[in-house]
Amino acid sequence: MQRQVQKAIAFAKKAHHGQLRKTGDPYLTHCIHTGRILAMLVPSSGKRAVDTVVAGILHDVIDDTCESLHSIEGEFGNDVAKLVAGVSRLSHINQLLRRNRRINVNPDTLGPEEANNLRVMLLGMVDDPRVVLIKLADRLHNMRTIYVLPLPKAQAVAKETLVIWCSLASRLGLWALKxxxxxxxxxxxxxxxxxxxxxxxxxxWSTSSRAGNPRRISARASLLPLDEKNIASEDKGSMAIDEDITSMKDLLEAVVPFDILLDRRKRNKFLNSLRSTLETHSKPKVLRDAGIALASLVVCEEALERELIISTSYVPGMEVTLSSRLKSLYGIYSKMKRKDVSISKVYDARALRVVVGDKNGTLQGPAVQCCYSLLNIVHKLWTPIDGEFDDYIVNPKPSGYQSLHTAVQGPDSSPLEVQIRTQRMHEYAEHGLAAHWLYKETGNKLSSINSMDESEIEASSYISKDLDNQNSMVDDLFHKYSSLKVGHPVLRVEGSHLLAAVIIRVDNDGRELLVAVSFGLPASEAVAARRSSFQIKRWEAYARLYKKDMEIGVLV
Incomplete structure (x- = not known):
């Protein structure tokens, strides 16, 4: 992908030379940001994915420069040219509809029926759903910089985005972007x-806001259901001071970008940049509050990660990935109004996601069994909230969504939702309908936008190749070394990425262990047959084995 993307950036740089955004930045920055957003939503390889990112970088070329569609086709091929033309057509239609609303109706009275008609019309104008994806990435970056527009125009664009483009993102299953x-x-x-x-x-969620703390006590009154009529007149003290120094740009920066939530390295970098502002109060309070929310999510994720390391009871050979997300404030607000509850009763305001690898669906049964085992671990770690467990694996939602959902009292005694599902379920949940047309080339080998770091992927690939080379000898090794240690489970830990494994050979008086991490190896069948012998106190056995492995070292 890298070579084609660099070529597209060079082409866009030349085409947009001398053009500036209203922010004062070169227009090229918008092209690059659009491409970066798309890169987070598509696989890292495959022609369709590469063409989507390239078209995103070039999406404004034929409308805002002297370059023609023919020149784009000559440089990047027919597929990219069609995508750029589709985005241009969609933009023109949207502008015409916007002008028509200004002339004939009040733009602030866009009702549900009209909004739905507009969505249907826009979708009917495109031949390739990737055109909508590119337009969504374009609109997302425009919304990130909308503070440069006059307030009335910014509000009109925001309302259109909310009722039209957010809904389209939902229909495509692009939940994080939405x-x-x-x-x-x-x-x-x-x-x-x-x-x-x-x-x-x-x-x-603040770690300093424990029960009994004055700050927490003073805040309890504000946790009642929202009343829009009284919102402007309340909290005239410190709140008013903060409002005086908070600009629209500050508010927009307090929205955590979706790629930071999905990428652990980016998230850590973002939190490090906020750490000094949290200590010195050099930024507006709304930005510090956003940092506190994200930091609380990290605390929850690390707590569950530690528990998985020492007491995991899932099937050996299954791959488990842990991630997290914050529910949008708009989603929380809508739920509060719909259910007439306080913000403290919105139990999914923050959530952890545990995804169990199923080898592209070939191990769906064992992976589902693993999901229920992981649920027990979560309920041992944190107290479940009564009546807040949903089994969407057995009873899928009408959309086809499948997952286990449970709400618990998190480490700060505030509600936390934990979602547990298989990789195939996760890909459907994250990509929705997009999975059917973005990943056509790679078959079932989907790459989630919540995927591992590159280093983790490389390590996992190396392990898989190494084990493939050993397949022919594993069965003999297992029977040759049939001590009690053979068949016990272990974990390979790489950041948030956990590989469940099984000991298949013991050498040098227990100081060297050969470990298999592939469920498909013959050793796994023997382990499955032995499982009942230590099932009752499995978590204690895991803990003892983990402690011993840390002392003697595990060679993989």
Whole structure:
């Protein structure tokens, strides 16, 4: 992908030479940001994915420069040219519809029926769903920089984005992108409610806001259901001071970008950049509150990760990936209004996701069994909230969504949702309909946008290749070394990426262990037959074995 992307950037740089955004930045920055957003939503390889990113970088070339569609086709091929033409056509249609609304109706009265008609019309104008994906990436970056527009125009664009483009993102199953775009719109349309909800969540989730702390006590009154009529007049003290120094740009920056939530390295970098502001109060409170929310998520994720390391009871050979997400403030706000509850009763405001690898669906049965084992671990670690468990694996949602959902009292005694599902379920949940047309080339080998770091992928690939080379000898090795240690489970730990494994050989008086991490190896069948002998106290056995392995070292 790298070579084609660099070529597209060079082409766009030349085409947009001398053009500036209203932010004062070169226009090329918008092209690059659009491409980066798309790169987070598509696989890292495959012609369709590469063409999508390239077309995203070039999406404004034929409308805003002297370059022609013919020149794009000559440089990048027919597929890229068709995508760019489709985005251009979609943009023109959207502009015409916007002008028509200004002339004939009040743009602020866009009702549900009209919004749905517009969505149907826009979708009917495109031949390739990737055109909509590119337009969504374009709109997301425009929303991130919408503070440069006059307030009335910014509000009109935000309302259109919320009712049209967020809905289209939902239909394509692009939930992470949709959540960020919703919050950007929310910050523009209802800034006071946005700021208040940020503060309330920070108060709930702050490590210094334990029960009995004065800050927590003083905040309890603000955890009641929202009343839009009274929102502007309340909290005239410190809140008013903060409002005076909080600009629309500050509010937009308080929306955590979806790629930071999905990429652990980016998230850590983002938190490190906020750490000094949390200590010195050099940034507006709304930004500090966003940092507190993200930091609380990290605390929850690390707590579950530690528990998985010492007491995991899933089937040996299964691959488990842990990630997390914050529900959009707009989603929380909508749920509060719909159910007439306080913010503290929105149990899925933050969530951990545990995804069990199923080898492209070939191990779906064992992976599902693993999901229920992991559920027991979660309920041992944190107290479940009564009546807040949903089994969407047995009873899928009408959309086909499958997962286990449980709400618990997190490490800060505030609600936390944990979602557990197989890789195939996760890919459907994350990509939705997009999976059917973005990943056509790679078959079932999907790459989730919540995937591992590159180093982790390389390590996993190396392990798989190494074990493939040993397949012919594993069965003999297992029978040759049939001590009690053979068949016991172990974990290979790489950051948030956990590989469940099984000991298949013991050498040098237990100081060297050969470990298999592939469920398909013959050794796994023997382990499955032996499982009942230590099933009752399996977590104690895991803990003892883990401790001993840390002392003697495990050679893989």
């Amino acid at each position: 959540a960020e775009m919703e919050d950007l719109c929310f910050a523009v349309l209802q800034p006071q409610v946005f700021r208040k909800m940020r503060a309330d969540l920070a108060s709930m």
